[in-house]
Amino acid sequence: MSKTQHFDILIVGAGLSGASLACALRGSRYRIGLVERQRPQAAAGWDARIYAVSPANVDFLRRCGIWDHLDADRIGPVERMDVSGDAGGRLAFSAYECGMQSLASIVEAGRMASELWETARRQPNIEILCPAEPAALDFRPEAARLRLSDGRECQASLVVGADGVNSWVRGQTRIQAHLRPYEELGVVANFACERPHAGTAFQWFREDGILAWLPLPGNRFSIVWSTPDAQADAMLALSPEAFTAKVAEAGGHRLGKLELLTPAAGFPLRFMKLDSTVASRLALIGDAAHAVHPLSGHGINLGFQDARALADRLLALPAFRDCGDENVLRAWQRARAEETLLVRELTDGLHRLFKPSSGPLSLLRNAGLSLAGSISPLRSVLARYAAGLT
Numbered sequence: 001m002s003k004t005q006h007f008d009i010l011i012v013g014a015g016l017s018g019a020s021l022a023c024a025l026r027g028s029r030y031r032i033g034l035v036e037r038q039r040p041q042a043a044a045g046w047d048a049r050i051y052a053v054s055p056a057n058v059d060f061l062r063r064c065g066i067w068d069h070l071d072a073d074r075i076g077p078v079e080r081m082d083v084s085g086d087a088g089g090r091l092a093f094s095a096y097e098c099g100m101q102s103l104a105s106i107v108e109a110g111r112m113a114s115e116l117w118e119t120a121r122r123q124p125n126i127e128i129l130c131p132a133e134p135a136a137l138d139f140r141p142e143a144a145r146l147r148l149s150d151g152r153e154c155q156a157s158l159v160v161g162a163d164g165v166n167s168w169v170r171g172q173t174r175i176q177a178h179l180r181p182y183e184e185l186g187v188v189a190n191f192a193c194e195r196p197h198a199g200t201a202f203q204w205f206r207e208d209g210i211l212a213w214l215p216l217p218g219n220r221f222s223i224v225w226s227t228p229d230a231q232a233d234a235m236l237a238l239s240p241e242a243f244t245a246k247v248a249e250a251g252g253h254r255l256g257k258l259e260l261l262t263p264a265a266g267f268p269l270r271f272m273k274l275d276s277t278v279a280s281r282l283a284l285i286g287d288a289a290h291a292v293h294p295l296s297g298h299g300i301n302l303g304f305q306d307a308r309a310l311a312d313r314l315l316a317l318p319a320f321r322d323c324g325d326e327n328v329l330r331a332w333q334r335a336r337a338e339e340t341l342l343v344r345e346l347t348d349g350l351h352r353l354f355k356p357s358s359g360p361l362s363l364l365r366n367a368g369l370s371l372a373g374s375i376s377p378l379r380s381v382l383a384r385y386a387a388g389l390t
């Protein structure tokens, strides 16, 4: 029979949320096990998965020890946003208006994940179990026990489910997930462009979905085009030339001629909320705990803030307190509830308002967009929402 490995905290999933939690707890008294089925890979060229990381999370990633190791020449600061409605509405605002250097930093997901992985790997208090798949999870009053599919047994005071929207860990509990597919794909790709974008993120609310152009360093940008499944499938079936022409036309040729750098890929989009993100000896973070539409680019920003707040609470606990105590975890859940609710519902509301085919609302929403753009304090509020300072 295999020997049981003892940890204080077992984190299942070393995506950005789980690995950042482990790194935020590096050098602490906690012995941490990080369970992951496959190690992250940084793409050789430009990564198709590009995230807008908020200023608060740049600080968090600095604290995790990775921000200054990322190649600054591959990070694009967003200095202004230019949002267009589908019937003439327009709204533009800048970081300058709310006294910030940038609204967000556009970073490749694979490079962030690899840096977090390398940092976690070097820590004496973190053990990475990979490749590993959990097979059975049992919550007992004195500890949680996790059996891996290769027969290894682990025990911990606290299990953190950071294993994404289809969380296996969540599935082993009674926690109810309310999941609603948007019936859309987020189509992503990277382009080189003829004209400089000057750090501008463009967003178009269109009849056929929401298109964002996010600035990468140099004359390059990344797109997220969220569009109904059938249209996304048709888009993904286009030749590279036809797809490039479609993207250039949809953006009104704002940045001149385009050249496709990374082939288009599609990701299903979902809304998800849970009745609870904690139980005795369990906390769920990141996409395991909530899923939001990418139109506001807040998904992983919520995951990073879950990790930051949980790390803060665990680090502040006196050594005699049990880190899997449900009261401790409930206090963390309360601290995270407001921001998660606000971002999730605001993003979902915006999606409903600008949903393709929401016909009679078109005039109203375009007028609203232009009105918001003409009121300076409102622009500043929107700039803070875009920067994740809700």
Ligand SMILES: Cc1cc2nc3c(=O)[nH]c(=O)nc-3n(C[C@H](O)[C@H](O)[C@H](O)COP(=O)(O)OP(=O)(O)OC[C@H]3O[C@@H](n4cnc5c(N)ncnc54)[C@H](O)[C@@H]3O)c2cc1C
Pocket: 012, 013, 014, 015, 016, 017, 018, 035, 036, 037, 038, 050, 051, 052, 053, 132, 133, 134, 162, 163, 164, 165, 168, 186, 187, 188, 224, 267, 268, 269, 285, 286, 287, 288, 294, 297, 298, 299, 300, 301, 302, 303
């Ligand atoms: C098109 C698109 C664009 C987006 N753009 C943005 C953006 O600009 N800004 C932003 O903040 N967010 C964005 N998001 C959201 C972002 O992608 C997610 O919020 C983020 O990836 C969630 O990270 P996570 O670590 O919580 O989960 P995941 O990335 O899903 O990671 C889960 C990890 O757990 C591992 N795992 C899963 N199951 C198991 C198992 N059984 N055993 C072992 N390991 C397991 C996986 O291998 C993975 O490493 C976007 C999403 C989409 C679809």
